[in-house]
Amino acid sequence: MPFYINKEHLLNEIEYPTRYQPENLLKSSAIVFASIFVFLLLFAPFGVYEPEFRLNYFLICFFHAFSPALILFSYFGTYNYITRNQLKNWTLLKEYIHVGIFLLLSGIASFLMRDLIYNNPNNWSWRYLYEEIRNCFLAGILFYFFLRMAGFYFKSKKGSPFVLQFTPLENKTQKTAVSPTLFINTQVKQDDFTLNLEDLLFVKADGNYIELTKSNNEEATVELKRISLTQFEKQIADYPHFFRCHRTYLVNMFKIEKVSGNSQGYLLSFPNTNAKVPVSRNQIESFNNCYNQLRNLQIA
Structure with missing residues (x-):
């Protein structure tokens, strides 16, 4: 052998x-x-x-x-x-x-x-x-x-188990019937915008605004849009690979490169940026479940 x-x-x-x-x-x-x-x-x-x-x-x-x-x-x-x-x-x-x-x-x-x-x-x-x-x-x-x-x-013993063997997920949105390009409606019509979800790394709440961190051509950019994170989350509900990991953050699970931390909370790393996104302690179990569900869909 x-x-x-x-x-x-x-x-x-x-x-x-x-x-x-x-x-x-x-x-x-x-x-x-x-x-x-x-x-x-x-x-x-x-x-x-x-x-x-x-x-x-x-x-x-x-x-x-x-x-x-x-x-x-x-x-x-x-x-x-x-x-x-x-x-x-x-x-x-x-x-x-x-x-x-x-x-x-x-x-x-x-x-x-x-x-x-x-x-x-x-x-x-x-x-x-x-x-x-x-x-x-x-x-x-x-x-x-x-x-x-x-x-x-x-x-x-301190809480939920840590994701010890995190393997980055493969982006398979292009193989589904759901388009990766989405038109986002805001409270002010002139602020409506079109977003390519495949470029989106994570979203951060900033009052009634959100910061969109995107990666394209190996460079990360940040855009400010007039819409709350809760309203934005409702409009991308058909995309299960976007997860609300924290009160002020929503992440693209397909873009996570590395998970660090412990049962008290995770830190997520993304390509082309040094920014770290936290996963709150009460969201760890949901994060693990979301990750495992997406991974099982890839294996199936």
């Missing part, structure tokens, strides 16, 4: 993880320290002859837990400093590469601590270097996925 890797999934751009961001890095390091320290105390996984210990077991556990926590804080702290003025363009592949480098550094650090912890004449052998790196990878991968699953669980 051939070995298959979903390269597209690994290379899709995702949000830079909050756990590595400067404001959360100390907390993440503390979680890593506490998790490893408790694990070592409870399960005593060291396969070392006890008379070889230079320190008592509590201190050995402390140093083995403190070392990776310090490396995590230093490594991603340095990375954040280097990339502070750049877009991080994070992907799952980058995530796994950086985690692999972190585990390699942790294994080397454990090897360098052997003379401090163990009274063994072969502490500096290649065998122990290999064993320390191997053990860090085996235990580290286990802890990584355990902590990721725990994070997903606690996020899901």
